[in-house]
Amino acid sequence: MSFRAGGSAVASAASRPARTSALAIAAGESRAPGSDSSRRGVATKCSATAAAAVVIEGQRELYGQLCKKLKEVERLAGIQGLLSWDEQVMMPAGGAASRANQKTALAAVIHEKKVDAGLGDLLRQLQEEQEGEAASELSVHEAAVVRDAVRDYNHETRKSAELAGREADVEARAYAAWVAARKDGDWEAFAPSMEENGPDILPRFSVAHLPILTLVPRAFFAACSSLRKNNNTKTTTGKNAKLGKMVSVKRDVAEATRSELGGAYEGCLDQFERGMSTERLREVFGELKAGLVPLLRAIQEKVAKEDKSGAAAERHPTPLHSGEQWGKDEQAALCRDMAEKLGFDMSKGRLDVSVHPFTGGPGPSDVRITTRYSNNWMEGVAGTVHEVGHALYEQGRPGGDMEDLPVSRALSMGVHESQSLLWERMVFQSRPFWKFAAPLVRARFPHTKGVSDEAFYRGLNRVAPSLIRVDADEVTYPLHIILRFEIEQGLMDGSIAVKDVPSVWVSKMKELLGVDVPGDAEGCLQDIHWSVGAFGYFPSYTLGAVMACQFLEAAKLALPDLDSSLEDGNFEPLKTWLNREVHARGSLFASPDELLTEVTGDIMRPSALVEHLKSKYTEIYDL
Amino acid sequence: MSFRAGGSAVASAASRPARTSALAIAAGESRAPGSDSSRRGVATKCSATAAAAVVIEGQRELYGQLCKKLKEVERLAGIQGLLSWDEQVMMPAGGAASRANQKTALAAVIHEKKVDAGLGDLLRQLQEEQEGEAASELSVHEAAVVRDAVRDYNHETRKSAELAGREADVEARAYAAWVAARKDGDWEAFAPSMEENGPDILPRFSVAHLPILTLVPRAFFAACSSLRKNNNTKTTTGKNAKLGKMVSVKRDVAEATRSELGGAYEGCLDQFERGMSTERLREVFGELKAGLVPLLRAIQEKVAKEDKSGAAAERHPTPLHSGEQWGKDEQAALCRDMAEKLGFDMSKGRLDVSVHPFTGGPGPSDVRITTRYSNNWMEGVAGTVHEVGHALYEQGRPGGDMEDLPVSRALSMGVHESQSLLWERMVFQSRPFWKFAAPLVRARFPHTKGVSDEAFYRGLNRVAPSLIRVDADEVTYPLHIILRFEIEQGLMDGSIAVKDVPSVWVSKMKELLGVDVPGDAEGCLQDIHWSVGAFGYFPSYTLGAVMACQFLEAAKLALPDLDSSLEDGNFEPLKTWLNREVHARGSLFASPDELLTEVTGDIMRPSALVEHLKSKYTEIYDL
Missing domain, CATH: 1.10.1370.30 (Neurolysin; domain 3)
Known part of the structure; x- marks a missing residue:
């Protein structure tokens, strides 16, 4: 639940006004490339009751700002849920191509909001205040909100644009190859999509053809977000011809986003079943x-x-x-x-x-x-x-x-x-x-x-x-x-x-x-x-x-x-x-x-x- | 088709590389608070053939960037179209409140993109190049894209946040008042929503109750966007008690967004019937x-x-x-x-x-x-x-x-x-x-x-x-x-x-x-x-x-x-x-x-x- 990015010092809680709607920004701006110890130093200095009260005040303010951002994302994600339902239940076949464009546009908006630096600043400050000595005024439910927001933010931001693009590309190619290979009952035709150094298969598929699994799509889609983003990607051979394949890209994603879990399969599992390890399984x-x-x-x-x-x-x-x-x-x-x-x-x-x-x-x-x-x-x-x-x-x-x-x-x-x-x-x-x-x-x-x-x-x-x-x-x-x-x-x-x-x-x-x-x-x-x-x-x-x-x-x-x-x-x-x-x-x-x-x-x-x-x-x- | 915002000078076309994907940003950054004449000066200085060719090259590049931004907005607006259809045809009654939240979130995203400063910079540059002496290489269809993008941008940006908020508030109040007044057949109960200085009526209405006119909703919704944005606004009396009412807010909107048309009703008409004047009508x-x-x-x-x-x-x-x-x-x-x-x-x-x-x-x-x-x-x-x-x-x-x-x-x-x-x-x-x-x-x-x-x-x-x-x-x-x-x-x-x-x-x-x-x-x-x-x-x-x-x-x-x-x-x-x-x-x-x-x-x-x-x-x- 920690950030990969280097620790950051916040302005002394004692010097912060009790109610500032621009608190997050102010704190963000005053952040210095300080060491972990300098941050702890700030926290230990303000243990007086008055200062602690100020910290709590700031914490609620920050929490309110966090909720605003999180709700916005969740509401847009709710719209994705409706688009997906409509696509499977109502959409006429001819609407597939422009629907894919619309979903791509919305996915891009949501991604931007999920990796928003302002969100990261808020989370950092909230975490620091919770780890500090001042008593937390957040309820257990509110603390869970912060916990999962940090988790999500880490997972989103740790995946570089290059890796996300590679993952999306491999998934789109592999899906198209699978559709063809299954028809022919031929694993060998599909295998290159899974392996490093296999030949490239150029897909141009629409999500309308993607069978939905029997599940609540939101969780699944969260895991396959890169697939969605790629629905309308005009992939070209040429420069992508050397892309890695599914197994290796999944290893890379696990390593990038969840290295603390200590294994590629652990990383995969964690997307669907938090807290479950390979050994336990x-x-x-x-x-x-x-x-x-x-x-x-x-x-x-x-x-x-x-x-x-x-x-x-x-x-x-x-x-x-x-x-x-x-x-x-x-x-x-x-x-x-x-x-x-x-x-x-x-x-x-x-x-x-x-x-x-x-x-x-x-x-x-x-x-x-x-x-x-x-x-x-x-x-x-x-x-x-x-x-x-x-x-x-x-x-x-x-x-x-x-x-x-x-x-x-x-x-x-x-x-x-x-x-x-x-x-x-x-x-x-x-x-x-x-x-x-x-x-x-x-x-x-x-x-x-x-x-x-x-x-x-x-x-x-x-x-x-x-x-x-x-x-x-x-x-x-x-x-x-x-x-x-x-x-x-x-x-x-x-x-x-x-x-x-x-x-x-x-x-x-x-x-x-x-x-x-x-x-x-x-x-x-x-x-x-x-x-x-x-x-x-x-x-x-x-x-x-x-x-x-x-x-x-x-x-x-x-x-x-x-x-x-x-x-x-x-x-x-x-x-x-x-x-x-x-x-x-x-x-x-x-x-x-x-x-x-x-x-x-x-x-x-x-x-x-x-x-x-x-x-x-x-x-x-x-x- | 001109911008209200002060004119801006762009970097000399001759000094601009022929193909730079960051052209818009570069031009935007090098913008100086120059006068209109200084801009013209730039344009008249580069009338040599080579320079003109460079201008055209830049124009196509800018146009491509413009299209990317416009398509993104249009695709998100298409999603609004689906949400609206679903609401009238499929949505269960219990979904109304969270649907309103979802629509508000999407409307906010679209509004941000419509008034995006980068979009404004692109449009300014494209207009200047089109008005310059170098021949335009845009087709008539492309020129129409620029024309209407400028029109839209002007209308969006000319309405201040304060005015948009006031309009949304009045519309929500007036709609709620109308629903009640029509039931009782009592214009006097509705009139205060239309007039300045009438008493306030506090609504809390859901768009699910809003009858749809027989029309293509997109155009209508464009006109009533403020209504949509307000679906979930928790309006409070207090500070809003002195808000102006419908007729005056509509006059203000017309004056702010379409003052060049010379009249409040002209401004209203132009939302639905471009090119039509009151006199002609x-x-x-x-x-x-x-x-x-x-x-x-x-x-x-x-x-x-x-x-x-x-x-x-x-x-x-x-x-x-x-x-x-x-x-x-x-x-x-x-x-x-x-x-x-x-x-x-x-x-x-x-x-x-x-x-x-x-x-x-x-x-x-x-x-x-x-x-x-x-x-x-x-x-x-x-x-x-x-x-x-x-x-x-x-x-x-x-x-x-x-x-x-x-x-x-x-x-x-x-x-x-x-x-x-x-x-x-x-x-x-x-x-x-x-x-x-x-x-x-x-x-x-x-x-x-x-x-x-x-x-x-x-x-x-x-x-x-x-x-x-x-x-x-x-x-x-x-x-x-x-x-x-x-x-x-x-x-x-x-x-x-x-x-x-x-x-x-x-x-x-x-x-x-x-x-x-x-x-x-x-x-x-x-x-x-x-x-x-x-x-x-x-x-x-x-x-x-x-x-x-x-x-x-x-x-x-x-x-x-x-x-x-x-x-x-x-x-x-x-x-x-x-x-x-x-x-x-x-x-x-x-x-x-x-x-x-x-x-x-x-x-x-x-x-x-x-x-x-x-x-x-x-x-x-x-x-």
């Missing part, structure tokens, strides 16, 4: 692997045995088949009903349709979620519930004094995912929920009249290893993530070469999931993440799954009647508990572990997920 | 009044006679009654069909529903139009055609090199309205159109099977004086406008007092339309315009009607088969002609008169409208 994922691989084997063996005996159909008499009788209008009405029943506030949000479901929009008072309706009706409903989970977090973030300030933001991608997964997996995929939901489905879809509550529940909860992450069930999903973590971490520390990714992928899929990979398209080219530079993002999905279990455990302790209220379709107690315990805390805590400790008494505890899955599927599969 | 409207008042009287006498004889129903056997059988889905499908048939490019736009129909969106490649569907089906269809007229202008504005530059903008509000009215009144309300359209309506609405083409045509073309402008037919509409022009012009020059507006309104309504006004709500409080400071806006509606006639006359000369192609539903020839003659010219010309002269050979000619209406309604009413 390896422990967490090791425990998951140790618990889930045997569970999967046991399920597979049981299924194989049942297949022979014909008992499998009895276990999963699934009504979840696709077919024409699942009308899209009825699906839409059901999804809308469910979203509202779960607590999504339609007066502060919308539910629409997009190719790739996501949660986005301009801010907590206007949260836009999307889903899609296909013949596989459950996809639309499950997608809606998942996005509602994200949306409740967004709608529940702290407002009032904290609105548009860093402390009101979601804490991490993993915590965000914990909220979507809590509703999707822990509620929607639970037995109590289907006691409530089955009648709704039967009412909308008369052909399901004979389907029991239990049949819906079992239809939703089947375990079967598959090639594709996004289609995976809750037992195999973490294994997909662990595979990706091991590979991307290896790429970053150099223990895995880019050219070896396909073979490593194949052997890890066999090891973890027992699945044979027929080609790169269904293997290492299936995900967009690496092509847009989102290294370190995958772990958040599974950290979210772990945290969802921990939060639900705590909720059940606080709400002994939770299951019966879910059966009754009364989601208010759970939503209210999450609002209070998680959502309203925004980014008050400095890491998910701190939040978890406050809410559940534990730090991240992977056994929570393992126990949950073991218990659930031991019962379902009668292991 | 009085002539135009005088001619319209002289032609239309007798026409209306003749129609009314005929109708009165027919009412007695029972022949009126025969003349207008209208199928245009409202009723349940006009299903909204069918109306929507019909409107979509019509929009596409008229040439609206759905790949570069959308058609949605909003409370108040409008044309807007982020730019020419993404034009968003709206309409509304009620039991009065013709309202939705006519509204769609009207907005398509605006939209074709937007979609047809020049792109390529001219994209996002002032020269690609619509020329004036009147020219914009000429395009919507050309399609709505000259095409949609014509006999040939209904030969094409009647079968479409009959196909969608079986209960109209027995309605003849002629019955649709006549049903659409009825003349009847009424109280409300927005419901008026094409003969009485101009009289509503003339009334408003006479009053607002009188308010500006002081010949009409604010308190006398209701009585003047009543007597003018009687004089022009023969109508008795029962109260202020249906009288002088019916329009939003004055309450949001849009003085000088009303005339554009009728200037548009005049120009629509002139453009259609010219189109008929160029396209002798136009009527039969309209009968066949072939709108391509007319659209293509308008694209070429009007839309693609953007703001190349400095005034509507110049454009009219180029396209039709005439300046604004009110007799075109009088003749059109006389001829049309003499036939319909058999006068």
Whole structure:
């Protein structure tokens, strides 16, 4: 939380007028290239009560100025959120090129404001006053604002224009190469975008073609900001031909912005999951692997045995088949009903349709979620519930004094995912929920009249290893993530070469999931993440799954009647508990572990997920 | 087109390197507080050929830098267009407050860029080089870019922060007062907002409640920018209690920004209708009044006679009654069909529903139009055609090199309205159109099977004086406008007092339309315009009607088969002609008169409208 730039001395607090609206500038101007000790000297000299009071007065003044600047940036970023939603949901195809220009113009404005020297001066002064001996008058929430503003400012300013440009260029090229390579299932065509010294591929792509991941776009976009900036960059070969490639540019970015974390992959992780280290992640994922691989084997063996005996159909008499009788209008009405029943506030949000479901929009008072309706009706409903989970977090973030300030933001991608997964997996995929939901489905879809509550529940909860992450069930999903973590971490520390990714992928899929990979398209080219530079993002999905279990455990302790209220379709107690315990805390805590400790008494505890899955599927599969 | 700020000397062109990317800054830095003659001296000294070539080189460099700055502003303004569309069409009610904050933040960024000193320096240098002896290498389109950039810069910078704040404050207060006063039909409650020294009314309003006029919002918003900026201003009584009111603040704005035009009302007009003077407008409207008042009287006498004889129903056997059988889905499908048939490019736009129909969106490649569907089906269809007229202008504005530059903008509000009215009144309300359209309506609405083409045509073309402008037919509409022009012009020059507006309104309504006004709500409080400071806006509606006639006359000369192609539903020839003659010219010309002269050979000619209406309604009413 310190500045890389050399320390700076501020004017003596005692000599500063108590209320000066130009305080920041005055202090900035009087700054001398002083040493760290000279600054400390200033601080220690003014320990008299009167002087301390003056310091506090100045601190509040500075804090007010800081908030003004931060809110301005956040409001402009909210507009980015709306542009992004519109692009995916409303924009006609012909608008893509000028939309890209508009986004570039806005991104440039925001970047300028984020690296504004005046902002840096304010932060420096506030930090110095907080570190000084005078008592801080900032509340814990205000201190968190300063903490995260410093963090953001450091990350923004430490990336040089040259590096940002190189990163943007590589990301744009790699994304275009990935789109082409995936079509052909050919990793070798993509590999040069990842490696140093590979040939150049010249893209000219529009963000309109960029699939949106199922996530809250703001956090993701923060990580991929350089991608956005580049949307309309007219890249030329010539002088850029010697540009470094993805892996090395990501190493450089990590080193430049987060060298204090001590590693390239640490730097990547920190963009999405603050406070998480590679070592810790390896422990967490090791425990998951140790618990889930045997569970999967046991399920597979049981299924194989049942297949022979014909008992499998009895276990999963699934009504979840696709077919024409699942009308899209009825699906839409059901999804809308469910979203509202779960607590999504339609007066502060919308539910629409997009190719790739996501949660986005301009801010907590206007949260836009999307889903899609296909013949596989459950996809639309499950997608809606998942996005509602994200949306409740967004709608529940702290407002009032904290609105548009860093402390009101979601804490991490993993915590965000914990909220979507809590509703999707822990509620929607639970037995109590289907006691409530089955009648709704039967009412909308008369052909399901004979389907029991239990049949819906079992239809939703089947375990079967598959090639594709996004289609995976809750037992195999973490294994997909662990595979990706091991590979991307290896790429970053150099223990895995880019050219070896396909073979490593194949052997890890066999090891973890027992699945044979027929080609790169269904293997290492299936995900967009690496092509847009989102290294370190995958772990958040599974950290979210772990945290969802921990939060639900705590909720059940606080709400002994939770299951019966879910059966009754009364989601208010759970939503209210999450609002209070998680959502309203925004980014008050400095890491998910701190939040978890406050809410559940534990730090991240992977056994929570393992126990949950073991218990659930031991019962379902009668292991 | 001159700057108010004192003249500035630039570095000698001869001493300037031929290609310096920092040219503008270098020139700006070397600027001395020189007199106008010293600047001229520089220009006359470098008349040698070599030096002239250098000047031209510099000119292109400067022009390139100018375009970069202008495009950035225009792209951010495009985002404002999207925000505004979203607010009216998509935004949930709960998003209003933070949307207002977001718009305020963006408006502040745009304002900063519009009054940027670097932009001013560039413009000064470009103007000086153009006024110098060296030949200009700028094309006519490029010269128009410079011309309008100077115009915009002057208007932006001439308004002091104090004046802009005062204007914003008065507009916000007046709007809130109008909303309340209209509800009660009480002009006296609104009058203090218009007058100096009236009591203060403290509003706290959201733009979400602001009805949108039927127009292209960009131009309107440019005029009401201060309103937008103020959406979220927390106005306080105290120190603002002595603020001037609407009429005087508008006088001050006109004096500050457009003093060269020589009058307050001239300044108001120039915001919407460049090149138009009060005197000229009085002539135009005088001619319209002289032609239309007798026409209306003749129609009314005929109708009165027919009412007695029972022949009126025969003349207008209208199928245009409202009723349940006009299903909204069918109306929507019909409107979509019509929009596409008229040439609206759905790949570069959308058609949605909003409370108040409008044309807007982020730019020419993404034009968003709206309409509304009620039991009065013709309202939705006519509204769609009207907005398509605006939209074709937007979609047809020049792109390529001219994209996002002032020269690609619509020329004036009147020219914009000429395009919507050309399609709505000259095409949609014509006999040939209904030969094409009647079968479409009959196909969608079986209960109209027995309605003849002629019955649709006549049903659409009825003349009847009424109280409300927005419901008026094409003969009485101009009289509503003339009334408003006479009053607002009188308010500006002081010949009409604010308190006398209701009585003047009543007597003018009687004089022009023969109508008795029962109260202020249906009288002088019916329009939003004055309450949001849009003085000088009303005339554009009728200037548009005049120009629509002139453009259609010219189109008929160029396209002798136009009527039969309209009968066949072939709108391509007319659209293509308008694209070429009007839309693609953007703001190349400095005034509507110049454009009219180029396209039709005439300046604004009110007799075109009088003749059109006389001829049309003499036939319909058999006068």
